[in-house]
Amino acid sequence: EAQVTQNPRYLITVTGKKLTVTCSQNMNHEYMSWYRQDPGLGLRQIYYSMNVEVTDKGDVPEGYKVSRKEKRNFPLILESPSPNQTSLYFCASSLMGGGGYTFGSGTRLTVV
């Protein structure tokens, strides 16, 4: 089944403890993105990648890192999480950058 898999689905962590949210797609898509979704603010792009080793910042990149060493994987790294990073996170991939994205099921992160 074609899909984007994120892990974990739920995560509660403490301020400052580094964490990684994994994202993997099995559709051989070149484009991948990370979004966060907050009430009243909608979906906002954190980082995106156009291909292996090609990444760039989205609208809200502060406090996040990404890497794209393989085409299928695009992990999101929070080096020192803070409470304002409490959010619902989505990874997405697409064959073309302009649209038609397949989203993962989401990761609900709580930083206390």
Next chain:
Amino acid sequence: SQKIEQNSEALNIQEGKTATLTCNYTNYSPAYLQWYRQDPGRGPVFLLLIRENEKEKRKERLKVTFDTTLKQSLFHITASQPADSATYLCAKSPENNAGNMLTFGGGTRLMVKP
């Protein structure tokens, strides 16, 4: 900067009627407009994409129109069903390779009553 706006108020309609959702954008016309469905706590699901040189696109009970003069896209669900109840997101991109410029609207919640 480009903005994309959707009616933040929920749309309530009766089963069997046609639901029409609106998406408005500012400034230049995007190359692509697309619509997604999102259920609570789940990831958006891609429904339809329409290009700026297309007036209309259909898929089963769904229809999307793109009016570059009005700077607006309309999303229609005909013969609506309670299972269509969800939040519908509009998104735009200026060109095919602009992965960093895919912008989402805030979404409109649709409630279809039996």
